[in-house]
Amino acid sequence: MRHRCLSGEAATAGTASKKRDAQRSKRAILDAALSEFAERGHAGARIDAIAERAGVSKPMLYNYFGDKDELYTAALREAYVQIRAGERELDLAGKAPEAAMRDLVAFTMEHFRSKPWFISMLNTENLLGGQTVRKIKDVGEIQSHLITMLTRILNRGVSQRVFRPGIDPVDLYIMIAALCYFPISNAHTLRAVFRCPVDEPWLNRHREHAVEMVLRYLAP
Numbered sequence: 001m002r003h004r005c006l007s008g009e010a011a012t013a014g015t016a017s018k019k020r021d022a023q024r025s026k027r028a029i030l031d032a033a034l035s036e037f038a039e040r041g042h043a044g045a046r047i048d049a050i051a052e053r054a055g056v057s058k059p060m061l062y063n064y065f066g067d068k069d070e071l072y073t074a075a076l077r078e079a080y081v082q083i084r085a086g087e088r089e090l091d092l093a094g095k096a097p098e099a100a101m102r103d104l105v106a107f108t109m110e111h112f113r114s115k116p117w118f119i120s121m122l123n124t125e126n127l128l129g130g131q132t133v134r135k136i137k138d139v140g141e142i143q144s145h146l147i148t149m150l151t152r153i154l155n156r157g158v159s160q161r162v163f164r165p166g167i168d169p170v171d172l173y174i175m176i177a178a179l180c181y182f183p184i185s186n187a188h189t190l191r192a193v194f195r196c197p198v199d200e201p202w203l204n205r206h207r208e209h210a211v212e213m214v215l216r217y218l219a220p
Contacts, residue, residue: 026065028056029056031054033050033071097162100153106207109203109206110207180207
């Protein structure tokens, strides 16, 4: 009886280990795909290069994600999942409205800076006419947490008389994203045309300006 019990435990442990290995492999493939698609675009990205970056075989990659288009879809979805997950970690619900908004703007800027593949993935998808993002069935659900969170922060701000009423949360986030997105996505042309350094001090200063703009916009 004891022998059978141990065999069952070993089988369970083996199954759990395989699941963990599969999760690690999928994670590695997605990370590699984000880098490859961001650097080379949809047309230039190669499955061979993604598999090599991830340290997996091509058959394994195809088994987990299907063909190149399906992998691109999964990588694009992951880009949205990661930024929404980062926002949840801010715990904005427990902060005063102005502090919560300040932290959200700062996080957005830092996310774009630290994960340049996010900017590139969005640029690629817009060049493709948004055809892939429309196929992601739960894209609305992924974004819904952000809109719910913003709505609550705005409502608290209005009730505490630090924000004015009538602000649409979607419009507000588009403004925040635009303020944070442009200096990262257009860094090369900003350097060439306006001689902006677009270095760490300059970006830090722009982040503070973006925070101030948003708070002034929301003020009563």
